Amino acid sequence: MSDSNKPDQGLTPAQLFDLDQEIQVNANAIVSKTLRKSATLNLTLFAFDAGQGLSGHSSPMDAYVQILSGKMNITIAENNFTLESDQMILMPAEVPHALEAIEPTRMLLTMTPKAGQ
Numbered sequence: 001m002s003d004s005n006k007p008d009q010g011l012t013p014a015q016l017f018d019l020d021q022e023i024q025v026n027a028n029a030i031v032s033k034t035l036r037k038s039a040t041l042n043l044t045l046f047a048f049d050a051g052q053g054l055s056g057h058s059s060p061m062d063a064y065v066q067i068l069s070g071k072m073n074i075t076i077a078e079n080n081f082t083l084e085s086d087q088m089i090l091m092p093a094e095v096p097h098a099l100e101a102i103e104p105t106r107m108l109l110t111m112t113p114k115a116g117q
Helices: none
Strands: 030-037 041-048 052-059 061-069 071-076 080-083 088-091 097-101 105-113
Touching: 041 088, 041 097, 052 071, 061 071, 061 080, 071 088, 080 088
Parallel strands: none
Antiparallel strands: 030 041, 041 105, 052 097, 061 088, 061 105, 071 080, 071 097
């Protein structure tokens, strides 16, 4: 069964989910937890220790990064951004991007189909 034919996975309707309790930063590590995955939406919690990151890559989906706590450098194409708690940025589909935690950081990644699709 292809991913597009699988039923939604993760959160169920009317389920309360406390993001603060669901993921913690581990020393020298990146931790992730999938909250919901379907053909049209991926929600993933991440926790990065300081200095941890994801090297340059791209995705076929638009990716929205929301910082829940901490501080992170994000590079999108040739542009560098520093995001802190309660800030958000769109990493567009098919555009190279990279992330590195400046301090222990928790973030929510929301991936959706490329705009216009």
